[in-house]
Amino acid sequence: MAVSPATLQSGAPETAPAGGEAQAAGGGLTSQLLHVFAENRLAVVGAVVIVLMILFCFVGPVFYHTNQTDTQKALTTAPANAPPSWQYPLGTDENGFDMLGRIMYGGQISLIVGFAAAGIATVIGVIVGAVSGFFGAFLDGFLMRIVDVLLSVPLLYLLIVLAVIFHPSVEILILVIGFTAWLVPARLVRGETLSLRTREFVQAVRVMGGGGTRIVGRHIIPNTIGTIIVNTTFQVADAILLLAALGFIGLGVPAPKTDWGSMIAVGTNYAQSGDWWEIYPTGLAIVLVVVALNFVGDALRDAFEVRLQRR
Amino acid sequence: MTGYLIRRIAQSVVVVFGVVLLTFILTKIIPGGAARAALGPKATPLKIQVYNDQHHYNVSIYQQFWIYIWQIVRHGSLGYSDKYNQSVRSLIDERIPKTLVLVGLSTIFALIVAIPLGVLQVVRRNKPVDYIVTGASFVGYAMPAFLLGELLILWFALDLHWFSFEAPQSNSVWGELSDPRALVLPIFSLAVLTIAGFSRYMRSSMMEALTEDYIRTARAKGASPRRVLYRHALRNALIPIITLLGLTLPAIIGGAIITETVFNYPGMGLLTTNAATQNDVPLLIGTTFVAAIATVIGNLIADLLYAVVDPRVRYA
Numbered sequence: 249m250a251v252s253p254a255t256l257q258s259g260a261p262e263t264a265p266a267g268g269e270a271q272a273a274g275g276g277l278t279s280q281l282l283h284v285f286a287e288n289r290l291a292v293v294g295a296v297v298i299v300l301m302i303l304f305c306f307v308g309p310v311f312y313h314t315n316q317t318d319t320q321k322a323l324t325t326a327p328a329n330a331p332p333s334w335q336y337p338l339g340t341d342e343n344g345f346d347m348l349g350r351i352m353y354g355g356q357i358s359l360i361v362g363f364a365a366a367g368i369a370t371v372i373g374v375i376v377g378a379v380s381g382f383f384g385a386f387l388d389g390f391l392m393r394i395v396d397v398l399l400s401v402p403l404l405y406l407l408i409v410l411a412v413i414f415h416p417s418v419e420i421l422i423l424v425i426g427f428t429a430w431l432v433p434a435r436l437v438r439g440e441t442l443s444l445r446t447r448e449f450v451q452a453v454r455v456m457g458g459g460g461t462r463i464v465g466r467h468i469i470p471n472t473i474g475t476i477i478v479n480t481t482f483q484v485a486d487a488i489l490l491l492a493a494l495g496f497i498g499l500g501v502p503a504p505k506t507d508w509g510s511m512i513a514v515g516t517n518y519a520q521s522g523d524w525w526e527i528y529p530t531g532l533a534i535v536l537v538v539v540a541l542n543f544v545g546d547a548l549r550d551a552f553e554v555r556l557q558r559r
Numbered sequence: 560m561t562g563y564l565i566r567r568i569a570q571s572v573v574v575v576f577g578v579v580l581l582t583f584i585l586t587k588i589i590p591g592g593a594a595r596a597a598l599g600p601k602a603t604p605l606k607i608q609v610y611n612d613q614h615h616y617n618v619s620i621y622q623q624f625w626i627y628i629w630q631i632v633r634h635g636s637l638g639y640s641d642k643y644n645q646s647v648r649s650l651i652d653e654r655i656p657k658t659l660v661l662v663g664l665s666t667i668f669a670l671i672v673a674i675p676l677g678v679l680q681v682v683r684r685n686k687p688v689d690y691i692v693t694g695a696s697f698v699g700y701a702m703p704a705f706l707l708g709e710l711l712i713l714w715f716a717l718d719l720h721w722f723s724f725e726a727p728q729s730n731s732v733w734g735e736l737s738d739p740r741a742l743v744l745p746i747f748s749l750a751v752l753t754i755a756g757f758s759r760y761m762r763s764s765m766m767e768a769l770t771e772d773y774i775r776t777a778r779a780k781g782a783s784p785r786r787v788l789y790r791h792a793l794r795n796a797l798i799p800i801i802t803l804l805g806l807t808l809p810a811i812i813g814g815a816i817i818t819e820t821v822f823n824y825p826g827m828g829l830l831t832t833n834a835a836t837q838n839d840v841p842l843l844i845g846t847t848f849v850a851a852i853a854t855v856i857g858n859l860i861a862d863l864l865y866a867v868v869d870p871r872v873r874y875a
Binding site: 397414 | 570573574577578580581585588589590697698700701702703704705706709710712713717809810812813814816817820831832834835836838840843844846847850851854855858
C-alpha cells in the first residue's frame with residue numbers, strides 16, 4: 249500500500265549493523281545472513297511472534313475445538329455476546345461463536361490471504377520489473393506507464409471496485425489484492441535490473457550465447473533475491489491490513505467464514521456498549537502480526553545489505 | 560524550467576489517459592455485463608437490448624471507448640447511478656470539497672507533528688525518546704485505520720465525552736468547519752498513518768543530511784550545532800518530504816475512505832463505501848476515477864514544487 253515506515257528507513261547510516269565486520273571471518277553467505285539477523289533481537293522476537301501466530305491459528309483449533317461454521321447451532325446452544333468466562337475464555341460474539349476460536353478461524357483466512365496475495369504480487373512484480381529493466385526500450389516504456397497509471401489510483405478504491413464487481417470470496421480476495429499490489433516490487437526489481445544488466449557476468453553469459461530469457465531467469469532475478477524477500481515481507485503485512493480494511497467495509501469473506509477485519513467490523517457495534525472482548529483481542533492479533541512482519545523485514549534488509557557490502 | 564514543466568505535464572496527460580482507459584476497462588469486465596448488473600438477473604432480453612441501446616453498448620468497443628472519452632471531456636459526465644437516480648458527477652461534486660478539507664487538514668496536521676518529531680529523534684538519537692517514537696510509529700503503521708478510529712471513538716467520545724463520535728452532518732464545507740470539536744478525531748485518525756511514515760522518514764533523512772560534506776564545512780566554519788542542525792541539515796532534509804508527500808497522497812486519499820466511514824463524514828469516501836454496499840458499480844468507478852485524477856494533480860503539484868525548491872532538478 250503506502251510507503252512503509254520501514255522502507256523509508258533505508259539509507260540511514262545507522263541501519264548497517266555493527267556486527268557485520270566482527271563475524272566476517274567464518275561461514276558462507278547464508279550463515280552470515282542468519283548471524284546478522286539473529287543479532288537484531290527485535291527481528292528474532294518478530295519471527296517468533298509470526299511462527300507462534302501461524303501455529304495458534306492453524307494448529308490451535310486441533311486442541312481448542314469450537315464450532316465456527318454452524319451459525320444456527322451457535323445461536324441456539326451458546327449465549328450471544330457473553331463476557332469472558334471459564335467456558336468462553338474471550339467471550340462470544342453476536343451469534344454465540346466462541347471468540348478465542350474465532351480469532352484462530354478468522355486468522356487462518358487473514359494469514360492465507362496475506363501470504364498468498366503477497367506471493368502473487370511478488371511474482372508478477374518480479375517478472376514485470378526484470379523484463380522491463382532488461383529489455384528496456386519500448387517494452388520498458390509501456391510497462392512503466394502501466395505502473396504509473398495504477399500507482400496513481402488509490403489502492404483501496406481499486407480494491408473496492410474489483411471486490412464489488414467480482415463478489416468477494418477467499419480466492420477472489422487473494423487475486424484482487426495480488427493483482428493490485430505488484431507495483432512496488434516491479435519498480436524495485438526494475439531498478440536493480442537496470443544496474444545488473446551492464447555488469448560483467450551478464451556480458452559473459454551473452455558472450456557464451458545465453459539468450460534474454462536465460463539471462464533474466466537465471467542471472468538477473470536470482471541476484472535481486474534480497475530485495476525481493478525483503479519487499480515480500482512488507483507485502484504480507486500490507487496485504488493483511490488491506491484485507492482487514494476490506495473486511496471492515498463489508499467486502500471481506502462472506503459469512504459464516506470470517507477474517508480479522510470483518511470480526512472487528514461486527515464487534516464495534518457491541519464494543520460501544522462495553523463488550524470490549526469483541527474487538528481488542530482481534531485488534532491485538534492484527535497489530536502483533538503486522539509489527540512482527542515489519543521488524544523481520546527491517547532486519548532482513550540489514551542482513552542483505554551486509555551481504556552486498558561484503559562482495 | 561520550461562522544458563521540465565512541459566515534460567512533466569505531458570507525462571501527467573499520458574497517465575490521465577491511462578486512468579480513463581483503466582476505468583473504461585473496469586466498466587467492461589463486469590461479469591454478465593453492465594446491463595445485467597444494473598437491471599438485475601430477472602431482466603428480459605428486450606430490456607437489456609433497450610439498456611444497451613441507451614448506453615451505446617452495442618457498437619464496437621473502439622466506438623464505445625471514444626464515446627466514453629467524449630462524455631468525460633465534453634460533458635464531464637461519469638455515468639449515471641441508478642441506485643441514487645442521479646448523475647455520478649453531481650453526487651461526487653457535492654462531496655469532493657468536504658473530502659478535500661479532511662485530506663488537506665489532516666496532511667497539514669501530519670506535517671506539523673511529524674517534522675518536529677523526526678528532528679527530536681535526531682537530536683536525542685538512541686535515547687529513550689527516540690526508541691519510544693520509533694516504537695509508536697511502528698504500532699501506528701501496523702494499526703488498521705478503522706480500528707484506530709473506533710478506539711478513538713470509544714475512548715474520547717463515548718467514555719470521556721471530549722469530542723463528538725460523528726463528523727458534522729452538513730451539506731457545505733462551512734458547515735463541516737463550523738464544529739471543530741467534531742473534526743478533531745477524524746483528522747487525527749487519518750493523520751496517524753502519515754505521521755508514522757513521515758517521522759521515520761524525517762529521522763533518516765536528517766541523519767543522512769548530517770553526514771554530508773556541507774555539514775562538515777559548516778561545522779568547520781564554526782557554526783553552532785543549533786545552526787548546523789536547523790539551517791543546514793533540516794532545510795536540506797525537508798526537500799525530499801515534498802516527494803514523499805506526493806507518493807503518500809494515494810494512501811491518504813484511500814485512507815479517507817476508512818476514516819469517513821468510521822466517523823460518518825459525508826465525503827467521497829463515505830459515498831464510496833455506501834456505493835459498495837449497494838453494488839452501485841457506476842458510482843464506484845466514478846469515485847475511483849476522481850480519486851485517481853486528484854492523485855495525478857497532487858503528484859504534479861508536488862513535482863513542480865520540488866523543482867521550485869531544489870534547483871538541481873530544474874537543470875538536470
